[in-house]
Amino acid sequence: MILKFNNGVIFLRCINCDTDYKHHLRAGQKANYNEQFGEYENLDTDPCPSCGTIETLNMNIEEDEFDYEDLEAMGMPNYEVNQRKYVRDVMKQLKS
């Protein structure tokens, strides 16, 4: 899960073993658009240094689909709402 996204660095907590680690986006890195499937390729994080688990971030969340307050009102857990916010921040950087 993502703890924070700041300045091109994704701060992660391994979903398997709870180890905290970082994934650095490369300078100028862009999301890969797959013409065949008509969507962006998911972003795989670096493997957890402790257990090797890789987290896959979906780069195809609709950009303006949701109002986060609506999601919370709909009963989506805060955890999930926050993850979406972070992933959207990562998407913004990779698509800008």
Ligand SMILES: [Zn+2]
């Ligand atoms: Zn791990």
